[in-house]
Amino acid sequence: MSNFFKDTDLDLKKAEKLVSDTLHNCDDGELYLEDTKSESIVLDDNKIKSSNYTTDIGYGFRAINGDVVAYSHSNEISEKSLINSSKNLKSTLKNTKGTYNYEIKKTNQKFYKEIDPIEEKSLSNKILLLNKINDYSRSIDSNVKQVTANFLGEKKSVEILRSGGEILNDVRPLIRFNVSIMVEKNGRKETGVYGIGGRQSYEDYLKNDNWKRVCEEAYRIANTNLESKPSPAGEMKVVLGPGWPAILIHEAVGHGLEGDFNRKKTSVFHDLVGKKVASEGVTIIDDGTLDNRRGSLNIDDEGTPTEKTVLIENGILKNFMQDRLNARLMNTRSTGNGRRESYKHVVMPRMRNTIMLNGKNTQEEMINSVDKGIFAVSFGGGQVDITSGKFVFNCTEAYEIINGKIGAPIKGATLIGDGPSSLKEVLMVGNDMMLDPGIGTCGKAGQGVPVGVGQPSLLIDKMTVGGTQI
Amino acid sequence: MIKEENYLKNLAELCLSKSKSFGSTDSNVVVSNTVSESVNIRNKKLDGSERSENLSVKLTTFIGKKKASISSSNLKEKNLEDLVKRCVEATKITPDDELNSLPDKDLYFVGDKNLNLYDDTHIENEQKINFIREAENAAFSNEKIVNTNGSGFSETKSNFVLANSSGFSNGYKTSNFTAYCEVVSKSNGSMERDYEFSSRRFFNDLMKPEEMGKNASELAIKKLNPKKIKSEKISIIFDKRVSKNILSTFANCISASVIAKGTTFLKDKLNEKIFNDKINIVDKGDIKKGIGSRYFDSEGVEVKELNLVKDGILKDYLIDTYYGKKINKKSNGRSSGTTNLYFKNGEKTLDEILNSSKKVLYINETIGRGANIITGDYSVGASGVMVENGEFTNPVSEITIAGNFNDIFKNLVLADDLEFNFSTNSPTMLIEGMTVGGI
Numbered sequence: 001m002s003n004f005f006k007d008t009d010l011d012l013k014k015a016e017k018l019v020s021d022t023l024h025n026c027d028d029g030e031l032y033l034e035d036t037k038s039e040s041i042v043l044d045d046n047k048i049k050s051s052n053y054t055t056d057i058g059y060g061f062r063a064i065n066g067d068v069v070a071y072s073h074s075n076e077i078s079e080k081s082l083i084n085s086s087k088n089l090k091s092t093l094k095n096t097k098g099t100y101n102y103e104i105k106k107t108n109q110k111f112y113k114e115i116d117p118i119e120e121k122s123l124s125n126k127i128l129l130l131n132k133i134n135d136y137s138r139s140i141d142s143n144v145k146q147v148t149a150n151f152l153g154e155k156k157s158v159e160i161l162r163s164g165g166e167i168l169n170d171v172r173p174l175i176r177f178n179v180s181i182m183v184e185k186n187g188r189k190e191t192g193v194y195g196i197g198g199r200q201s202y203e204d205y206l207k208n209d210n211w212k213r214v215c216e217e218a219y220r221i222a223n224t225n226l227e228s229k230p231s232p233a234g235e236m237k238v239v240l241g242p243g244w245p246a247i248l249i250h251e252a253v254g255h256g257l258e259g260d261f262n263r264k265k266t267s268v269f270h271d272l273v274g275k276k277v278a279s280e281g282v283t284i285i286d287d288g289t290l291d292n293r294r295g296s297l298n299i300d301d302e303g304t305p306t307e308k309t310v311l312i313e314n315g316i317l318k319n320f321m322q323d324r325l326n327a328r329l330m331n332t333r334s335t336g337n338g339r340r341e342s343y344k345h346v347v348m349p350r351m352r353n354t355i356m357l358n359g360k361n362t363q364e365e366m367i368n369s370v371d372k373g374i375f376a377v378s379f380g381g382g383q384v385d386i387t388s389g390k391f392v393f394n395c396t397e398a399y400e401i402i403n404g405k406i407g408a409p410i411k412g413a414t415l416i417g418d419g420p421s422s423l424k425e426v427l428m429v430g431n432d433m434m435l436d437p438g439i440g441t442c443g444k445a446g447q448g449v450p451v452g453v454g455q456p457s458l459l460i461d462k463m464t465v466g467g468t469q470i
Numbered sequence: 471m472i473k474e475e476n477y478l479k480n481l482a483e484l485c486l487s488k489s490k491s492f493g494s495t496d497s498n499v500v501v502s503n504t505v506s507e508s509v510n511i512r513n514k515k516l517d518g519s520e521r522s523e524n525l526s527v528k529l530t531t532f533i534g535k536k537k538a539s540i541s542s543s544n545l546k547e548k549n550l551e552d553l554v555k556r557c558v559e560a561t562k563i564t565p566d567d568e569l570n571s572l573p574d575k576d577l578y579f580v581g582d583k584n585l586n587l588y589d590d591t592h593i594e595n596e597q598k599i600n601f602i603r604e605a606e607n608a609a610f611s612n613e614k615i616v617n618t619n620g621s622g623f624s625e626t627k628s629n630f631v632l633a634n635s636s637g638f639s640n641g642y643k644t645s646n647f648t649a650y651c652e653v654v655s656k657s658n659g660s661m662e663r664d665y666e667f668s669s670r671r672f673f674n675d676l677m678k679p680e681e682m683g684k685n686a687s688e689l690a691i692k693k694l695n696p697k698k699i700k701s702e703k704i705s706i707i708f709d710k711r712v713s714k715n716i717l718s719t720f721a722n723c724i725s726a727s728v729i730a731k732g733t734t735f736l737k738d739k740l741n742e743k744i745f746n747d748k749i750n751i752v753d754k755g756d757i758k759k760g761i762g763s764r765y766f767d768s769e770g771v772e773v774k775e776l777n778l779v780k781d782g783i784l785k786d787y788l789i790d791t792y793y794g795k796k797i798n799k800k801s802n803g804r805s806s807g808t809t810n811l812y813f814k815n816g817e818k819t820l821d822e823i824l825n826s827s828k829k830v831l832y833i834n835e836t837i838g839r840g841a842n843i844i845t846g847d848y849s850v851g852a853s854g855v856m857v858e859n860g861e862f863t864n865p866v867s868e869i870t871i872a873g874n875f876n877d878i879f880k881n882l883v884l885a886d887d888l889e890f891n892f893s894t895n896s897p898t899m900l901i902e903g904m905t906v907g908g909i
Contacts, residue, residue: 007546045731047567051538051560055553056526058543069518075525075543085521092509092519092595124563131565146731182733182844189732189844231849233872233907234701264512266619266654268661344522383838383851387619387654387663388693390868392838392851414840414870416851416907466840466849466870468905470701 004033004057004159009079016165018079022063022086023163027098028324029063029089031161032301033077034343038154039118043130045146051123060343063089065096067329071346100163101328107305111289111296112199114171118153121202126151129211137181137215143226144219145189146182151175151202160303168303173199174294174450176439177211181218185226192221193380193396197438199292205438221378221397224409231413231467232400237373238415238460239366239401243434244379246455249284250354250442251382251391252419253277257311257319258444259326259337259349261386268389268420269317277317278423281359284312286321288336288352294438295353295452299336302347306336311354312423323349341447351442353452359429366428366459368404374465375399375406376415389419392466414466422460430457473503473525475641478631481545485529486635488551492558494531496572498634500768501527508624509598514606517620519595531557535566572769573791573801578638579766579773586759588627588643589672598623601679605651605666608683614694615687617654619663624648625673638770646761647673651682655690662696664689664834668891671759689834692855696867699831699856699908706871706904707823707832707857713813713899714892716878719841719848720751721808721894723875724778724786726793728843735846735875736784743782745879748816751779753788755809762810762893766803773803778811812895816884823885823900825860831906832857833871846875870907877903 005011015031023029035057042049058075061082070092072085130149137147153175160168176197183190194217196205240248253269261267269277278284288297288306297306302324310318322330323338326349339350367375375398382393392414400407435454442451478501489497503525510517527550530539538560540553593601602621609615624647631641652665666685668677708716728734736744745751755773757763766772769791776786787797790805824830833854840850853867878901885898 007548047569048565049567051564053538053540053553053556053560055540055542055544055549058524068516070520071518072521074523076523081523088519088521092516123560127564146733184732189735191733191844231872233870233905235909264617264619266617266661266663344524346518346520381839385663385837387661388696388853388867390837390851390853392840392870394838394840394849411845411847412840412842412849413872414838414849414851416837416868416870418868464698464868464870464907464909466851466872466907468849468872468874470703470905 004035004077008077010077010082014079015082015161018082018086019161020163022089023100025096025098026063026065026093026100027328028101030302032060032062032343033159034058034156036154036156036342037118040150040152041126041130042150043134044148046134048127048130056342058343061085061089063093064325065093065098068093069325069346073343102164104162104166104303105305107299109289109305110298112173112292115173115201116155117173117175117201118155133179133211133215136212137179137219140216140219141183143183143185144181145184148180150178158301162303168299170298172297175202175205177205177214178439179214179218181222183222183226188226190222190225192218192225194218194221195437195439198294199296224397228409228411230469231410232465232469233467234470235462235464237370238463239370239373239375240458240460241377242430242432242455242457244436244453245376246356246436246453247379247382247393249356249455250351250453251384251393252417252422253284253312254351254354255384256386256389256419257321259320259322259330262320263326263330267386272317275317276315277420278312278315279426280315281429282312282315282423282426283357284354285310285357286337286352286354290353293353293435293452294440294450295351297352300338301340302334302338304334304336304338306352309335321349321351323347339449341449345447348444350444350449351451353454355454356456358431358433358456361428361430363430363432363457366430366457367401367406369459370401371403373401374410375401384419390416391419392416410467415463416466417463422463425461426458427461428459432456472505472627472629472643475629475631478503478629478641479633479639481527482631482633482639485527485554486633488554489529489531489558490635492555494533494558494561496532496635498530498572499527500630500632502628502630504626504628506624506626507595508622509595510620510622511599511602511606512618512620514603516599529554529557531561532570533561535568535570536561536564537567537570538564569792569795571791572634572636573771575636577771577801579640579770583642583765585756585763587671587763589645591673593625593673602649602651604679605649605683608680609651609653609687612687612691614655614657614691615653616656619652619654621651622649632770634770640766640770642765645671647676649676649682651686653686653690655694657694660695662690662693664693669761671761675759693853693865696853696865698868699866699906701908702906703903704906705827705830705900705902707830708899708901709832709834710896710898712833712836713896714894715836716899717811717813717896718894719843721788721811723843724788726787726789726797729787730793730796734843739784742784744784745779745782747782749779749782749882750814752777752814753808753811757810760810760890762808764809767805769801769805771801771803771805773809776802808894810890810893812888813884813897815886815888815897818883818885820885820887820898821860823883823898824857826900828859830857831866832862848873848875848878871904872907873904
């Protein structure tokens with residue numbers, strides 16, 4: 001079953017004994033083993049710019065007592081290395097008398113297949129397709145001056161050894177396909193970026209010439225921006241399109257509802273459970289169980305099965321997202337949100353697929369109701385200050401709204417808002433919920449993990465738009 | 471303990487010889503080893519410890535003008551052999567690119583290594599904890615500091631060898647000691663955070679913990695009970711923590727890759743005035759103990775001092791071998807980006823800048839990645855403090871600032887307070903006529 005000790009001086013028995021000996025006086029901990037294969041092929045400036053294949057194997061040994069976490073990781077899987085790690089953990093956690101919590105829920109749930117997406121499509125086929133993508137993108141319009149396209153494929157195998165001999169596994173495929181197109185017209189340059197991906201094979205995403213639609217969408221955004229005028233500055237009404245703009249949810253409330261910030265009382269939400277934090281009709285969930293989605297996991301990186309966690313229900317704050325450590329310290333249970341970028345990183349509560357559910361309104365109603373505002377369709381990325389609650393996100397495609405009608409496209413601008421108040425400013429929730437195309441990576445404390453978002457169209461009463469026109 | 475040079479060199483040689491035996495005509499390999507130990511505390515109590523050990527190989531093989539690469543942390547000989555083989559096989563099916571090659575031989579670094587980039591000092595975890603506890607103690611001496619986001623201390627030692635089939639083989643050790651203290655202030659229902667941070671090659675050069683805690687607490691308290699302000703055109707001052715980001719964005723706009731592809735608003739601006747004539751920008755790789763110092767770049771090319779901007783005129787790009795060929799220029803050793811990049815000091819004192827107009831907005835922090843290097847448009851979220859008649863008055867938050875780098879570069883005025891705390895450094899900066907988005 002375990003391949004991690006093949007060609008090493010360790011076997012499962014020896015490893016289990018070391019784990020149990022190290023952790024028996026601790027509250028929690030595990031030996032996390034990981035084997036990742038990844039491939040990146042980049043076409044840029046009409047050439048295959050790089051083709052890189054990476055294998056990374058290693059372990060992270062963690063011991064927890066009370067609220068103190070000791071972590072030691074290495075890419076050398078050997079008896080000597082594990083013993084050194086064990087000593088290192090014990091030196092941090094001196095004289096501990098914890099009670100190891102053995103209980104971990106079992107699951108047979110599978111939300112994706114155990115495939116190796118890298119090997120399912122040969123390198124020469126991927127190169128051939130990237131060249132076709134380049135030719136096709138350039139054929140759309142003679143204004144297309146640069147095309148960058150890339151394939152990223154990954155197969156990550158994880159194995160978790162807990163004290164007492166429990167073993168949990170997961171094999172996680174992941175792919176991503178991205179196209180960036182630069183257009184130039186009358187000396188003005190703009191770019192458009194679009195991508196798709198998830199936990200299936202390349203063919204599942206690229207079949208039926210689906211890749212052409214990715215190129216067309218990147219081109220459409222770039223071309224729209226060629227006509228864009230300077231963005232207004234100041235507070236105004238904002239209509240958000242469905243799907244990817246849900247990074248608003250991710251930044252405005254998602255991070256603030258992660259267990260660690262609330263246990264430490266550094267999140268603005270820490271004392272608001274049961275209170276109204278959003279307008280009526282706003283329901284937000286964090287779901288790790290959607291088939292083949294980028295943010296889905298069979299088990300999290302501590303072995304807990306993932307689930308669909310209700311965060312906000314009809315405006316009322318219901319739950320935080322928890323890993324085992326923060327759940328134990330807050331007297332609740334893990335929601336299966338314990339994640340880490342790799343064996344080189346400590347576990348933290350992280351989002352999976354964070355989604356606002358459908359309401360009743362149509363996008364048309366929202367736009368018709370706005371005298372002066374903006375309609376934001378696509379975003380680059382976002383960021384949040386958990387403590388003050390202020391968050392931003394950058395529009396990459398937006399339009400002005402004047403007297404209930406969509407007007408000219410406006411230049412990319414940053415939107416800033418306040419997490420706890422912005423969801424109270426939601427005036428209408430749409431009936432057109434959409435998930436993002438599968439390209440999101442969330443960064444926290446230097447760790448990036450794949451996530452998903454989704455939402456229907458939304459009308460927000462006021463946000464500050466970072467344009468140049470007053 | 472980190473691995474010694476001989477061990478890394480042997481692994482590098484093994485990769486080069488295996489590549490050749492599988493059919494590569496050229497190859498380039500980096501073997502690197504990093505050992506890092508850190509501790510974190512929160513509210514003066516131990517929160518965690520982390521120890522990390524990494525040894526990895528990155529290999530690029532060439533067959534004529536074809537190129538592919540692999541990287542791995544699984545260095546068992548059998549696995550390494552399979553990977554080298556896979557790399558060469560991938561090279562064979564990758565299309566020709568006439569720009570692919572190792573650097574010109576006369577550009578390789580051959581000098582002495584005397585920059586003092588490695589401090590052998592080992593700080594035991596107990597001592598690390600005491601250091602940052604002292605910082606938190608100092609921060610908590612003000613009653614408005616009610617919590618900490620955590621404070622930490624990390625010690626990192628690295629060694630690497632870069633070798634290629636042209637006979638280049640060199641490497642060196644570096645060390646880094648980093649401490650930070652991040653605290654939460656609270657007053658009248660407002661909660662804010664801020665931090666102080668120090669990172670040095672040598673332990674003894676770190677900022678003293680007391681000063682660190684005091685600075686963090688003052689910064690966090692200064693932000694309490696912020697107001698939103700009306701949208702307006704106003705002069706703004708960027709604190710040094712923010713002004714250095716303007717310089718980083720400038721660097722992103724002049725790398726040979728974006729120049730060659732035309733994906734920067736500074737394309738075709740060489741020898742043109744892009745800043746006002748008071749502005750000078752230098753990238754200097756050979757500062758002793760410098761955080762950004764290095765002897766050679768990731769291709770082995772010597773890192774020479776560059777005067778990127780002289781009296782406001784763009785004089786040079788950041789060039790690697792591949793894109794250098796594309797724009798008909800030799801590599802200047804910037805395949806790994808900038809080294810110690812800085813604006814030379816301006817002529818005004820900080821006080822003069824604060825008094826430059828009746829009302830200016832001092833920005834402590836920006837949030838979001840709002841720089842578009844193709845159009846030069848800039849729009850970010852921000853927080854700061856209003857300065858009226860030279861005095862700091864009320865804190866401001868939930869605002870945006872926006873403009874275009876063409877204007878920002880021409881309008882910026884620098885103070886004379888340059889310090890070397892990061893690899894990219896700038897004095898305090900004044901920019902006239904930015905748009906602030908507020909209520």
